[in-house]
Amino acid sequence: MRLVLVGPPGAGKGTQAERLAQQLDVPHISTGDLFRANLKDETPLGLEARSYMDAGNLVPDSVTVAMVKDRLADPDAAKGFILDGFPRTVPQADALAGILAEYGVELDAVVEFQVDDEVVVQRLLGRGRSDDNEEVIRNRQQVYRDETAPLLRYYADRLVTVDAVGEVPEITDRVTTALEARK
Numbered sequence: 001m002r003l004v005l006v007g008p009p010g011a012g013k014g015t016q017a018e019r020l021a022q023q024l025d026v027p028h029i030s031t032g033d034l035f036r037a038n039l040k041d042e043t044p045l046g047l048e049a050r051s052y053m054d055a056g057n058l059v060p061d062s063v064t065v066a067m068v069k070d071r072l073a074d075p076d077a078a079k080g081f082i083l084d085g086f087p088r089t090v091p092q093a094d095a096l097a098g099i100l101a102e103y104g105v106e107l108d109a110v111v112e113f114q115v116d117d118e119v120v121v122q123r124l125l126g127r128g129r130s131d132d133n134e135e136v137i138r139n140r141q142q143v144y145r146d147e148t149a150p151l152l153r154y155y156a157d158r159l160v161t162v163d164a165v166g167e168v169p170e171i172t173d174r175v176t177t178a179l180e181a182r183k
């Protein structure tokens with residue numbers, strides 16, 4: 001199964017991606033986690049990403065795509081993957097299509113997590129990450145609307161939309177039920 005999860009910051013994509021990856025026995029690939037690991041290790045990639053992340057802006061596509069391309073080349077991604085936080089722009093989606101074409105595979109579905117902005121601000125302020133102050137959160141929401149929401153049209157032919165407000169297991173069930181219904 002090759003899935004992409006799309007949703008505004010704080011929609012719970014990471015938690016759901018973890019659970020779905022376990023259920024489906026495929027790797028969970030989070031670009032945010034990859035960037036944070038690079039930041040922690042102070043790699044050149046991490047240092048390059050830092051200022052963008054701190055401001056809640058997107059790291060440039062060229063940097064992000066190269067990182068994902070590397071990760072998808074790891075053997076564990078051959079059986080499928082759950083991409084969490086990538087693609088986030090239409091050019092990234094085009095690049096992903098190119099990478100997958102090289103492997104002769106396609107995305108099975110794109111899952112959209114729907115949640116109201118105000119619910120998310122309250123959730124994120126409770127999370128306490130360094131890019132979780134209110135100003136940065138609002139910027140990330142704006143970036144989502146401007147750069148990422150256009151992907152919902154881009155992926156219209158494989159889009160599955162799920163209400164992301166509720167208990168964690170309940171939302172996982174919504175996703176798996178919606179994916180089953182598509183088959």
Ligand code: AMP
Pocket residue numbers: 009031032033035052053054056057058059060064084085086087088089092140
């Ligand atoms: P996340 O954990 O997905 O919210 O990502 C945290 C930060 O990492 C984002 O605010 C961006 O600065 C950066 N980032 C993560 N994924 C991407 C991506 N696909 N394209 C550009 N920047 C990204």
